[in-house]
Amino acid sequence: MKKVLLLILLFICGFYFSQQIHVKYLRVLSSFTTSYEDLYIKNNQVLSIQDSIIINNRLTDSWTLGVNLDNGKKPTKQYFVSDLDKDKNDETEKNFFFTSNVDSREFFIYDKVPKPDWKIEENQIKTIAGYKCIKATGTFRGSKIIAYFTKDLPYSTGPFKFYGLPGLILDIRAENKDYNIWKAESVDVNDKTAVTFKPQFLKKEKISLKDYVAAKEAHMNKIFAKVADALPKTNFKTKITTNQRFTVEQKYEWENDSETK
Known part of the structure; x- marks a missing residue:
């Protein structure tokens, strides 16, 4: 019986890790504006893409004009590239590579991100995008954060640079703020989008x-x-x-x- 259960577990894990997962997050930038972030996962590879289009805040139904502060240049999407560590329970920091622009200069940046010291609250449950999620709290680079993750999707990752929980993060936010929020709106476990998980940014300045x-x-x-x-x-x-x-x-x-x- 134990062997049968083990085989079933291996089959389920194999199914998930062979599929491409796509999570679309609503990303709250301020009290007035939001954008989207798309997270893709396949074969231990992770790519997150932040959209540059600023829209009204759908959580508060407020609106303000998005102001472009980069010399009138149209903002570009930002990419965050990482991997799923096989020894995720022992991982204390993770390598991220991301893009950004400042004053019309386009950058490609390497970042070694410490793992938050998570405290999981198993009895705090909510449903997000159809998945049962468990609450966790921690500190991320000086900000207290609250996350909800699901064990039904066994990936120790999330949007932006968040990771380190025993399941995919579907909601994460800075504590006591109405911005710095990522909330999953949809999850596709059989996504067919053509994604380059190791994009080349040869024209961007390394810094x-x-x-x-x-x-x-x-x-x-x-x-x-x-x-x-x-x-x-x-x-x-x-x-x-x-x-x-x-x-x-x-x-x-x-x-x-x-x-x-």
Whole structure:
């Protein structure tokens, strides 16, 4: 009987890992705007693609104009490339390669992402995209996060750079915020989309994560300075705070507390 159960389990695992999985996430960028992120999984390969099209916030039904801050250049999709580690239970960090652009410069960045110290709450259950999901909490680069994952899809991964749970993450968000949210809208376990899981980005400039973060924040600070200069001159002092991070990544591994205050 045990051998039969083992064979059934192996068959199920073999079926899932031979198929291409596609998860479409609604990605909440701010209180007003959202976009989409598409996650593809096949044969231990993972590719996540963030759409550049900004739409109204479907969670709050609010709307604002999406402002392109990259010198009027049409934003491009961003790619996140990784793998499923066979020894996922022992994995303490994962290699990611991702693309981004800053001030019309297109980058290809390598990132070694630490695994969140997850706490699983087996009794906290909800259904997402038709799957029974279990709650987990943790900390990701300075942000407290709440995730819901499903053991019915045995992949230790999720959108963006999230991973490390014993099942696919279908909902993840920064705690106590109405943005930095990824929520699965659909799951296709037999997807036929033609996907290149190891895309080549030969025309993009290779840069370290630390240098990329510095370039991005210097660019944003220039924008903040322009906004401050454009404000009406009054007797009241208006302070524009620089070095703000509007992403879920609030603190990186090379930073200490004094650098991020």
